Amino acid sequence: MKKIILSSLLAACALFPAFSQVKYEQQIPSPRIEVAGFAEMEVVPDEIYFNxxxxxxxxxxxxxxxxxVISTLEKxxxxALTDAGLPKEALSVSGLGGYQEYTDKKKKPATFLESKQYELKVSSPDKLDGILSKVESRGVQYANVARVDHSKREEFKKQVKIDALKAAKVKADYLVASLDQKLGKVLEIKELDENLYFPQPMFAKANMRTMAQAESADAVAESDISYQKIKISYRMQAAFEIK
Incomplete structure (x- = not known):
C-alpha cells in the first residue's frame, strides 16, 4: 500500500513542472501596439435659434x-411664421414678463404692459428680417441669436469617430511595417475625448437696426451675418495584435 502511494506522488511531481510550464506560457501576452487617431469636421450650422x-x-x-396687446403681436x-413656410414648432414661448408705464415720474404708474419672450428656429438668418418685418416694429423689444446647431450633428459625430479610428489603424499599420512586421486583429478600442465647438455668430455689420426704434414695419435693414463653422473632433485609441 505504501509503495502505491509513493508511486502516485512521484508521478504527480513529475507532471507538475510540465503543467506549470504550460500555464506560464499561456500567460505570456501576444505582441501588441496601441495608437491614437484623430479626426475633425467643420460644418456650417443650418439651425439658428433667435431670442x-x-x-x-x-x-x-x-x-x-x-x-x-401682446395677443395681437403674437398673432x-x-x-409671419406661416407665411415664411415655417412650422408652428419653430416658435416656442421661453418667458413672460412686463413693465410699468409711467406718465409722470412723480405719479404712480398708469398701467402695466406685458412682454413675452420666444425662441425662433430658422435655417438661415435672412428669414428673421422677413418674419419680424410683418410684426409692428414698436412691439418688438429685441431679437438676438441664442445658439446655433446642425440637424445632422449626430450623423457627423459618428462619421468623425469612424475617421479617427481609421486614422489610428493607418498609424499602427505603418509603424509596424517599419519593423518588418504585420498588423493583426484589433484587441481593444477606446474613445479618448470628444470636442464640440458651437460658435456664436459674428456680426459683420454694426448697423443692424433695433426693431423697436425702426420708423415703420417696412423699414427693415438688410442683415449681413457671417457664421463660423461648427467643429466636431474625436480622438480614438486602438490596440492591435502584431503578427
Missing part, C-alpha cells in the same frame, strides 16, 4: 391710449 421679445405699447404714448408673429 425674440414682444411687448405691449400704446399707439398714443403721450395720452396712453389705444394699447396694442402677427405666428402669421
Amino acid at each position: 425674440v421679445s414682444l411687448r405691449e405699447y400704446f399707439e398714443d404714448e403721450k395720452n396712453q391710449k389705444n394699447k396694442v 402677427q408673429l405666428v402669421k
